[in-house]
Amino acid sequence: MPRMNIYHDRNSPAAARVTLSRMKNVVGHVPSLAGVLAGAPGVLDACTNFLQHFMAGSLDKQECLLVILVASREFDNEYCYELAADTALKGKFPAHLLKAVEKRRTLRKKSYRALAAFVEAVIREGGEIRDEELDALRKVGYSEQQVLEIITGISVAWIWSNVSGVAGLAAGMDST
Secondary structure (H helix, E strand, C coil): CCCCCCCCCCCCCHHHHHHHHHHHHHHCCCCHHHHHHCCCHHHHHHHHHHHHHHHCCCCCHHHHHHHHHHHHHHCCCHHHHHHHHHHHHHCCCCHHHHHHHHCCCCCCCHHHHHHHHHHHHHHHHCCCCCHHHHHHHHHCCCCHHHHHHHHHHHHHHHHHHHHHHHHCCCCCCCCC
16 A cells, blocks of 8 residues: 555646656556655656656667666565566567566676676665776776766666655556
8 A cells, every 4th residue: 555645647736747647648657656756746857857868868778778677676676676667668678688687587688788787786886886897887888978877777766666665656556
């Protein structure tokens, strides 16, 4: 049972309605997480913009989704991972890759393996990663700009995980 109010596009504070309506048109529904964030319209807008800027960076769409998926899995929040997986599938993320991330299988593509390992290291080490972990990412072609973008994606998943956890959101809440 949720511990916080979950708004939708019609009962939310007026300042959140446009963002929630836009989200409903794009996603097909208002995710419970967005409904919770609507309780603070400025926070909803900030989180939405943060995600949009991350997705519009220099990483390709699959790399962005991979960052969000691996981070969501690592934060061990079932609702957050389910939301990320649903977002990935709607974004045409390959099902075999989604299953590999979920089951912690070795990813086939070398750059994806390095990307996933880096995300895991940043979360595990709280950002205090070893030189070898950063070098492994650079070795497969990621730039310093992309390292910062990856950290931004991890931050998006961190926000999702913490808000959904505090709000008491559970897996299956957004099933349509």
